[in-house]
Amino acid sequence: MSILVTGGARSGKSSFAERLTLSLADEALYVATGQAFDKEMKARIALHRRQREANGGQWETLEEPLDLPALLERLSGGKAVLVDCLTLWLSNVLLDVEGETDRQERVEQEIARLEQSVAAFEGTLVLVTNEVGDGIVPEYALGRLYRDLAGRMNAQLARHCRQVFLVTAGIPVELKSREYKL
Numbered sequence: 001m002s003i004l005v006t007g008g009a010r011s012g013k014s015s016f017a018e019r020l021t022l023s024l025a026d027e028a029l030y031v032a033t034g035q036a037f038d039k040e041m042k043a044r045i046a047l048h049r050r051q052r053e054a055n056g057g058q059w060e061t062l063e064e065p066l067d068l069p070a071l072l073e074r075l076s077g078g079k080a081v082l083v084d085c086l087t088l089w090l091s092n093v094l095l096d097v098e099g100e101t102d103r104q105e106r107v108e109q110e111i112a113r114l115e116q117s118v119a120a121f122e123g124t125l126v127l128v129t130n131e132v133g134d135g136i137v138p139e140y141a142l143g144r145l146y147r148d149l150a151g152r153m154n155a156q157l158a159r160h161c162r163q164v165f166l167v168t169a170g171i172p173v174e175l176k177s178r179e180y181k182l
Contacts, residue, residue, distance in 0.1 A: 072117040
C-alpha cells in the first residue's frame with residue numbers, strides 16, 4: 001500500500017507521515033533524500049531526526065539523494081518505508097543534470113522510473129512531497145521548470161497511491177476518497 005502526503009512548507013506533513021507510518025508498522029525505514037550542503041540544511045536534518053526520536057518507534061535511516069527508484073526496488077516487500085521528501089529528491093536530480101541540453105527529458109525519465117518503482121512496491125510505502133504550485137510563479141526558468149516537474153510528479157505518483165493526504169496548518173485531510181470522478 002502506497003500513501004502520498006503532501007502540503008506546503010512547515011505544514012506538519014513530515015510529522016504526520018512519521019506518525020502514520022508507525023501506526024501501520026512497528027518498525028520502519030526512513031529514507032532521507034536531503035543533503036546537508038549548508039548550515040541551514042544541517043539544522044533542518046537535525047530537527048527531523050529529533051522529531052523522529054520524539055515520535056517514538058524504531059527507525060532505521062537510509063540516505064539516498066539520487067537513485068531513489070533503485071532503492072525502492074530493493075526495499076520492496078520488506079519493512080515499511082517512509083521517504084522524506086520527493087521534492088528534495090527532485091531538486092537533487094535536477095541539479096545533477098544541470099547544464100545538460102536534455103535536462104528536462106532526463107529528469108522526466110527519472111520521475112518515470114520512480115513512478116514504476118512506486119507502482120510495483122510491495123508493502124507499506126509512505127511518500128512525503130511538497131505542493132509547490134500553490135505559490136507565486138517563479139521569475140526564473142529553473143524555478144518554473146522545477147515547479148512544473150514537481151506538480152506532474154505528484155500527480156503521477158498520486159495515481160498509484162491508495163491514499164493521498166494534504167496537510168495544511170498541521171491538519172491532514174485525506175483526498176483520494178473525496179476525488180470527483182467524471
